[in-house]
Amino acid sequence: xxxxxxxxxxxxxxxxxxxxxxxxxxxxxxxxxxxxxxxxxxxxxxxxxxxxxxxxxxxxxxxxxxxxxxxxxxxxxxxxxxxxxxxxxxxxxxxxxxxxxxxxxxxxxxxxxxxxxxxxxxxxxxxxxxxxxxxxxxxxxxxxxxxxxxxxxxxxxxxxxxxxxxxxxxxxxxxxxxxxxxxx
Numbered sequence: 001x002x003x004x005x006x007x008x009x010x011x012x013x014x015x016x017x018x019x020x021x022x023x024x025x026x027x028x029x030x031x032x033x034x035x036x037x038x039x040x041x042x043x044x045x046x047x048x049x050x051x052x053x054x055x056x057x058x059x060x061x062x063x064x065x066x067x068x069x070x071x072x073x074x075x076x077x078x079x080x081x082x083x084x085x086x087x088x089x090x091x092x093x094x095x096x097x098x099x100x101x102x103x104x105x106x107x108x109x110x111x112x113x114x115x116x117x118x119x120x121x122x123x124x125x126x127x128x129x130x131x132x133x134x135x136x137x138x139x140x141x142x143x144x145x146x147x148x149x150x151x152x153x154x155x156x157x158x159x160x161x162x163x164x165x166x167x168x169x170x171x172x173x174x175x176x177x178x179x180x181x182x183x184x
Contacts, residue, residue: 016050023049023099026119033127041129045119048079048136056080057137061105062088064096067135075132077122084108097122097132155184 016027030046033039048056059078062085068076075095082096084104091108097117101109106116117125126132150157153175163170174181 013047014050014052029120029123033123037128039128041132041134042127044134045077045079045129049119051079054142055139056099057139057141058083059098059135059137060085061091061108063137064094064135065092068092068094068133071133073131075117075122075126077129077132077134078136080137082109082116153184157184 016023018024027046027049030042030049033042034046056079058081060083064076064078064082065088068074069092075097078096078098080098081100081102082098082105083102084107088108091112091114093112094109094114095117096109096114097119099119101116109116122132146160147162149159152159152161152171161171175184177183
């Protein structure tokens with residue numbers, strides 16, 4: 001019945017270090033909603049609002065449109081930035097709620113007859129997160145992630161080395177090509 005030797009493990013919830021007053025207010029709002037409503041959606045939004053910037057990866061319109069196929073009348077919710085995609089010619093009509101939109105992304109969405117919502121508007125429209133689709137950007141798509149993992153040069157490693165250039169003379173000889181001794 002007593003606490004075991006070694007004590008109990010306390011898990012501290014991450015709180016945003018952002019000085020941005022709007023982010024702070026959204027955290028307050030969703031902290032209230034997460035506490036007072038019985039909605040998992042609000043808890044997840046609160047957790048994501050408090051994440052590091054790295055974890056709030058941007059999502060492109062191309063990906064957003066693909067993920068929102070056959071989901072008419074639902075609101076896409078992204079805790080992060082929505083960016084434009086020049087490769088997407090015909091943007092479908094979308095209702096998107098995000099922390100930020102790039103100017104071109106906002107223009108594309110509005111031109112297609114869609115709408116760009118903010119999280120305070122979303123809280124008024126669907127306080128329990130009904131009729132929404134929660135999406136997130138690719139966190140591991142950062143350039144830095146290419147250099148993480150098994151050291152470059154060890155067998156079966158797909159890790160990129162840190163080198164100053166991509167040319168022929170830079171870490172491209174022995175161990176990298178069959179014609180130069182061996183290739184790992």
